[in-house]
Amino acid sequence: MNSHIGQTELVLPLFEGLFEEPLWETFLKRLMARTRAQRIRLTIAPSIADEHPLLDRRISARGAAPSDRNPDEDGALARLAHSGFRANRVYALDELGHIFGTADLNDVGDLLQRARIGDARLLRISTLQKESIWLSLLHEREAFQAADSALLATLVPAIRAAAQNLFVIGILKARMV
Numbered sequence: 001m002n003s004h005i006g007q008t009e010l011v012l013p014l015f016e017g018l019f020e021e022p023l024w025e026t027f028l029k030r031l032m033a034r035t036r037a038q039r040i041r042l043t044i045a046p047s048i049a050d051e052h053p054l055l056d057r058r059i060s061a062r063g064a065a066p067s068d069r070n071p072d073e074d075g076a077l078a079r080l081a082h083s084g085f086r087a088n089r090v091y092a093l094d095e096l097g098h099i100f101g102t103a104d105l106n107d108v109g110d111l112l113q114r115a116r117i118g119d120a121r122l123l124r125i126s127t128l129q130k131e132s133i134w135l136s137l138l139h140e141r142e143a144f145q146a147a148d149s150a151l152l153a154t155l156v157p158a159i160r161a162a163a164q165n166l167f168v169i170g171i172l173k174a175r176m177v
Contacts, residue, residue, distance in 0.1 A: 009030055010155060013030060024057060025059075035144065037143075038143075039059070041057070041058045041073075041135070042056075044056075047078075048134040049077075054131055073138070077134075080122060081122075085123075088125055089123070092120070119138075120144070121148055122134075127160060127167070128164060128167075133159060
């Protein structure tokens with residue numbers, strides 16, 4: 001990633017997005033455009049399947065599946081997340097296939113098909129709090145490239161720092177009240 005383009009296109013909107021409504025809208029839309037993802041989901045919670053996440057942002061490109069609650073997508077991502085994501089590492093969907101046995105792989109394949117996930121880039125970022133940041137880039141067909149994984153890996157420190165700032169803002173708000 002060209003550092004100047006990356007800073008102006010993605011990193012600055014990540015930090016400026018702390019004051020956007022909805023949170024991180026510009027960053028997520030630009031990341032979607034840059035990677036050509038159809039759907040992006042950003043969740044801050046101990047687990048991606050947490051019923052009460054601190055944050056659960058979902059956005060979709062025009063013509064893609066709706067960005068609101070999708071039980072098939074939720075189930076598929078939760079199943080993939082339970083395969084044991086290492087923190088701060090970008091996973092391509094096909095990398096996770098070896099983790100599941102043959103029967104499980106068929107079940108996961110069915111879940112992915114119902115969720116309209118043909119390709120994905122999945123990332124869990126650790127924070128100082130108990131929460132993790134779960135970032136999922138989704139596409140109905142194979143679409144992502146190695147450059148998309150490299151871009152996400154490059155963004156890990158900035159995303160972690162922005163999330164830490166979000167936590168600090170929340171703590172300061174609570175103290176002020």
